[in-house]
Amino acid sequence: MNCRLCHRPLDALDRQRGLTLCRRAPCQGRNEAQRIETERRAMTEAGLAAVQRLHPDHGVQQAVWLLPYEATLVPTEPEEREALRQALLRRVQEAGLQPSAPDAAPALPLPAAADDAGARAGGTLCARCRGRCCTAGLDEDAFLHDGALQRWLREHPGQLPAEAVEAYMAALPAEHMQGSCLFHGAQGCALPRERRGDTCNSFGCMPYRTLMDAVQQQPPQGVLVLRAKGGRLQSAWVVSPEGGAQALPPSDCLPD
Numbered sequence: 570m571n572c573r574l575c576h577r578p579l580d581a582l583d584r585q586r587g588l589t590l591c592r593r594a595p596c597q598g599r600n601e602a603q604r605i606e607t608e609r610r611a612m613t614e615a616g617l618a619a620v621q622r623l624h625p626d627h628g629v630q631q632a633v634w635l636l637p638y639e640a641t642l643v644p645t646e647p648e649e650r651e652a653l654r655q656a657l658l659r660r661v662q663e664a665g666l667q668p669s670a671p672d673a674a675p676a677l678p679l680p681a682a683a684d685d686a687g688a689r690a691g692g693t694l695c696a697r698c699r700g701r702c703c704t705a706g707l708d709e710d711a712f713l714h715d716g717a718l719q720r721w722l723r724e725h726p727g728q729l730p731a732e733a734v735e736a737y738m739a740a741l742p743a744e745h746m747q748g749s750c751l752f753h754g755a756q757g758c759a760l761p762r763e764r765r766g767d768t769c770n771s772f773g774c775m776p777y778r779t780l781m782d783a784v785q786q787q788p789p790q791g792v793l794v795l796r797a798k799g800g801r802l803q804s805a806w807v808v809s810p811e812g813g814a815q816a817l818p819p820s821d822c823l824p825d
Contacts, residue, residue: 574599609634609795612802616793616822620807623817627791627809631783633776635694635796637803638701642744645751653710653751654738660714661730669726689812690784690791691777697794697806697814699746700757702774706750712766713737721764740764784810795822 570584571577572591579591590600613632620629706712721733742754752759762770773781776794783790789810796803805817 572596609797611824612795612822613793615824616795616805616817619817619821620793623821624791624807624815627807628786628788629791629793629807631779631790632793632795633694633779635698635776635794636701637697637796637798638699638704638746638749639798640699640746640748642755643747645741645743645745649751650738650741653741654734656710657713657718657734657737658731660710661718661734664714664718666718666722666730666733668729669723687781687784690780690808690810691773691812693808693812693814694777694780694792694794695757697796698774698776700749700753702772703746703753703758703769704749706753706766706769707748709768711737711750711752711760712768714766716767717764737764780808793817 570579570589572579572593573589574596575591575593577591577593579588583591590596613634617629617632620627718730718733718737721736722728722730725733737760740759741751742759744754745751746753750758758765758769780792783792791807791809794806794808794814796805802819802822805819805822807815807817809815
């Protein structure tokens with residue numbers, strides 16, 4: 570008898586036990602991933618059925634899974650602040666940024682934003698994720714190198730690039746999420762949208778894009794949001810096209 574995944578012969582003890590899977594780590598890992606995917610598919614179908622029964626007015630046809638970023642707030646240390654300051658100063662020098670003249674061209678446009686309803690729905694989703702995508706900003710200087718500093722200088726004619734950097738330094742929160750961008754505070758990003766990097770304004774994870782597609786349907790649709798922790802269902806929410814959120818008992822998402 571062979572392993573059902575790698576097709577290598579099983580040892581005598583495994584055959585005696587009636588096993589169909591060898592003990593090699595790759596096969597064990599693939600088997601666990603398949604098990605989780607099968608369970609998630611069953612819970613997704615059960616959850617969608619429950620939503621259509623309990624909240625038919627939201628027109629929910631799709632579900633997304635979130636792996637929330639569960640981190641603790643830690644103080645923003647002086648050395649972290651200084652490291653970011655020096656990194657941004659290097660950025661402006663490498664980009665050759667110069668003060669803007671009073672009659673300079675208008676500020677660079679922001680990447681297109683979702684409409685009001687879409688923005689509310691997206692914010693509801695992001696609040697339940699708690700900013701996993703923001704962790705990339707820790708090693709990328711908050712993505713402030715792509716548009717944000719240039720925009721600040723155009724909006725403040727005559728100001729020096731170093732003053733643009735100091736304006737951002739002044740916006741750093743006293744605490745940030747451990748292991749994440751220094752601007753990732755307790756309530757999300759400490760920067761308003763117009764001050765964020767273009768990458769931050771334009772990026773959308775797969776669950777976010779799924780939600781945006783749903784709310785832009787005619788008629789608009791909501792989405793079932795399922796949160797996992799440790800491979801298990803933690804919570805479930807129905808996000809409406811208007812951005813409202815209604816909790817769904819996790820037990821309703823468990824298959825019979």
